[in-house]
Amino acid sequence: MGYTKDTIRGISWLGAFRIFYRAVSFFRTIIFARILSPFQFGVYGIVTFVLALIEILTETGINVFLVQKKEEIDKYVNTAWVVSILRGMLIAVSVFLSSFLVADFFKNHQVVPLLMLTALVPLIRGFINPSVAAFQKNLKFKREFYYRSSIFLVDSFVSVVLILIVKNVTALVYGLIAGAFFEVAISFLFVRPLPMIKFDKAIFKEIVSHGKWVTGAGIFGYLFQNADNIIVGKILGIASLGIYDMAYTISLLPITEFSDIVARVVFPVYVKISDDKKRLKLAYIKTAVVTAVMVSPMLFIFLLFPKELILIVLGSKWIEVSGILRILAIFAFINMLGSPTGAAFYSIGKQKYLTIVSVISFVTMVVIIIPLINILGLAGGAYSALISSLVTLPVQYYFLTKTLSDKSSYEGNK
Secondary structure (H helix, E strand, C coil), rough: CCCCCHHHHHHHHHHHHHHHHHHHHHHHHHHHHCCCCHHHHHHHHHHHHHHHHHHHHCCHHHHHHHHCCCCHHHHHHHHHHHHHHHHHHHHHHHHHHHHHHHHHHCCCHHHHHHHHCCCCHHHHHHHHHHHHHHHHHCCCHHHHHHHHHHHHHHHHHHHHHHHHHHCCCEEEEHHHHHHHHHHHHHHHHHHCCCCCCCCCCHHHHHHHHHHHHHHHHHHHHHHHHHHHHHHHHHCCCCCHHHHHHHHHHHHHHHHHHHHHHHHHHHHHHHHHHHHHHHHHHHHHHHHHHHHHHHHHHHHHHHCCCCHHHHHHHHHHHHHHHHHHHHHHHHHHHHHHHHHHHHHHHHHCHHHHHHHHHHHHHHHHHHHHHHHHHHHHCHHHHHHHHHHHHHHHHHHHHHHHHHHHHCCCCCCCCC
């Protein structure tokens, strides 16, 4: 059975969502940038970093596990929901209790009330129906399009309305809370089966056993993606963090956007053909070539017109962003080259390779970033990200060659 048409349809629907998402995000960012200062963006960047870090540290790999299962997922939903609720509570408590420690670390106590408010987000999200994973598993990306789009619209509407009224970064947190409430509601109204509070110890052990490498890869991958932000904020200050975070966001959005869409669509497709290594290898090559061709034009725009782009989009107070935009654009392109390998690794249960790659990239960054920042300032942070990606790219391709080799063993969903 061929999956080319399913893949194209999936990319089309997810592509439509991402275009919609990024278009709305683009206008949101313009509105926020005109009202908020780089310092306020830096404060919000700290809040979102803490939330995402704790979420990664407590990641169970449930969604990946459910997509990897070749049978129906109904018997796993109840236990997955219980685990999700408990995890949401744990994250909420951790975010709340960490607020003063984070404030002391960054020497800014404006983050305390924001973090305490943000703790509501994971608490609410913990109650989302785990059956939404069936959208990706069964290639129902049209339904996922409507599901994700409606959530983001609620988040955006609340954030924009409140930012225009209160002119404060708190509005962005209330947007996240509104989106979380809405997602829980529609996941129960429109997604089946519905979960119940039932816990199966054997299923829990299976989820944890399969998810440990997903957790490891997620932790070190996230640390790699955000270590530069932490160190920039600590050494150069929160205003510099706001500049760096904006440059990072702008450079990664368009270049990695297409590759992320493709990776999400091809993952369940790769799972379905994972028993046939030759077929999987051919599918990977097609994916990598199409992705590289599609994102290359945006790279050249960033390389040739960074100042003009920032002046038009964000205004003159953000002109410092253009100084590191070229570096981070190349970094984003390198990341894109390695992006499809993750779907290939997950499809045949080789999550451990992603963990190894993530550890190498994180350790490389930690070793070089402080000296580079002390010498080059903000550009040092950008170069540390770029160099770390260049170091790990050959490792990714080594593991990929091993994975797609006819002699490599199939590990199922381990």
